[in-house]
Amino acid sequence: MTPSVTVSRRGAERLKSGHPWIFRSDVVAAEAEPGDIVRVASERGKTLGWAYWSSASQIALRMLEGPGAPMPGDRELIAARIRAAAAYRDSLGIIGGAWRLVHGEADGLPATVVDRYGNGEGAWFVVQTLAQGSDRRLPLLVDALVEQFGPTGIIARNDPRVRTLEGLEPRVDVVYGEVPDRIVVEENGIRFGVDLRHGQKTGLFLDQRDNHAAAARYAQGEALDAFTYNGGFALHIARHASSVLALDISASAVEATAANAALNGLTNVEVREANVFDELRELESSGRRFDTITLDPPAFARNRASVERAVGGYKEINLRAIRLLRPGGHLITCSCSYNVSDTLFLEVVRSAAADARAAMWLVERRGQAADHPILLNAPETSYLKCLVLRRVG
Ligand SMILES: C[S@@+](CC[C@H](N)C(=O)[O-])C[C@H]1O[C@@H](n2cnc3c(N)ncnc32)[C@H](O)[C@@H]1O
Numbered sequence: 001m002t003p004s005v006t007v008s009r010r011g012a013e014r015l016k017s018g019h020p021w022i023f024r025s026d027v028v029a030a031e032a033e034p035g036d037i038v039r040v041a042s043e044r045g046k047t048l049g050w051a052y053w054s055s056a057s058q059i060a061l062r063m064l065e066g067p068g069a070p071m072p073g074d075r076e077l078i079a080a081r082i083r084a085a086a087a088y089r090d091s092l093g094i095i096g097g098a099w100r101l102v103h104g105e106a107d108g109l110p111a112t113v114v115d116r117y118g119n120g121e122g123a124w125f126v127v128q129t130l131a132q133g134s135d136r137r138l139p140l141l142v143d144a145l146v147e148q149f150g151p152t153g154i155i156a157r158n159d160p161r162v163r164t165l166e167g168l169e170p171r172v173d174v175v176y177g178e179v180p181d182r183i184v185v186e187e188n189g190i191r192f193g194v195d196l197r198h199g200q201k202t203g204l205f206l207d208q209r210d211n212h213a214a215a216a217r218y219a220q221g222e223a224l225d226a227f228t229y230n231g232g233f234a235l236h237i238a239r240h241a242s243s244v245l246a247l248d249i250s251a252s253a254v255e256a257t258a259a260n261a262a263l264n265g266l267t268n269v270e271v272r273e274a275n276v277f278d279e280l281r282e283l284e285s286s287g288r289r290f291d292t293i294t295l296d297p298p299a300f301a302r303n304r305a306s307v308e309r310a311v312g313g314y315k316e317i318n319l320r321a322i323r324l325l326r327p328g329g330h331l332i333t334c335s336c337s338y339n340v341s342d343t344l345f346l347e348v349v350r351s352a353a354a355d356a357r358a359a360m361w362l363v364e365r366r367g368q369a370a371d372h373p374i375l376l377n378a379p380e381t382s383y384l385k386c387l388v389l390r391r392v393g
Pocket residue numbers: 200204205208227228229230231232233247248249250253274275276277296297298299
């Protein structure tokens with residue numbers, strides 16, 4: 001018998017609005033095994049579409065097809081969606097060898113991430129299967145990637161914490177070919193050493209690629225890159241600034257940034273292991289000032305309950321950064337907290353500028369790179385905010 005899940009009227013309405021998830025509270029009845037592809041039915045028995053079923057998560061259903069479509073064959077569906085995702089990325093003209101090939105729900109492959117890292121020696125994929133449905137089909141995902149791209153190696157970085165919500169264990173496995181400890185890839189003509197096994201995210205913050213390039217366009221004079229990781233902003237800026245001070249609390253990030261600066265022959269980058277909150281205060285009291293500042297902290301708000309505290313954190317670093325900025329200088333400030341909206345983040349930065357008694361222009365409102373597409377009716381697929389501001393007084 002075809003596995004099937006009946007959803008409430010509210011759930012059906014949600015699907016009609018174009019959102020690809022049904023929450024557990026809207027499930028009326030379920031006859032399915034963990035990770036099954038199920039028929040989604042209304043209480044009157046009408047087929048609303050097809051979805052991955054999770055027996056554990058609050059996100060009970062992740063839609064694969066809408067009404068009218070036949071039950072999808074998983075192998076064909078995965079292969080077709082990867083082909084479509086690749087065609088879109090090919091159209092983007094990305095400069096460098098690393099990009100997001102599959103951005104989950106936006107690419108019609110729920111709870112699935114595929115990042116591609118390539119150089120003259122090979123191409124590697126880092127995959128994440130973050131829900132029961134996509135995790136069960138990891139072998140099909142690997143088959144499709146091998147058939148379509150013939151990669152050198154594929155690694156499953158299935159260590160994000162969200163997997164525990166699905167009852168899935170954290171694990172990291174090479175699932176195809178060979179994956180070296182470190183590879184070098186280019187982004188916008190700058191070389192980065194990447195650790196695909198242990199690096200943050202899947203190795204690089206690919207969602208910031210275009211913001212790195214934008215920051216380089218504004219960079220000049222003395223620059224500060226707070227929360228540098230492996231130098232994403234710092235190295236892009238270093239080509240245009242007289243000096244860059246890069247800060248990170250993690251010793252391995254500091255080591256990676258220094259190594260990446262050397263890899264690119266950049267001698268004007270000083271990397272310091274420091275807590276940004278403390279260091280900004282010290283830089284201010286020591287009288288240091290900058291012409292370019294980038295702020296790219298980790299997500300301060302990981303859930304709705306932590307938004308208030310997160311706002312305090314964003315306000316503090318932005319206020320201190322604005323005080324450190326010379327008139328005529330630029331602040332490039334980011335938030336990757338989905339729970340802090342575009343409007344709220346702008347308001348935080350606005351109030352920081354007011355407290356600093358600084359006149360600022362909002363020069364650009366930016367987001368995640370286009371290889372991380374936003375599904376308009378799934379706001380959860382939009383998370384990164386990046387504001388470019390110029391201090392004018
Ligand atoms: C979002 S990542 C930065 C990504 C980077 N800017 C890029 O474009 O590739 C955030 C970084 O902040 C660092 N970090 C977290 N809390 C910190 C703190 N209080 N002070 C300094 N660095 C911190 C983490 O180690 C991590 O490398």
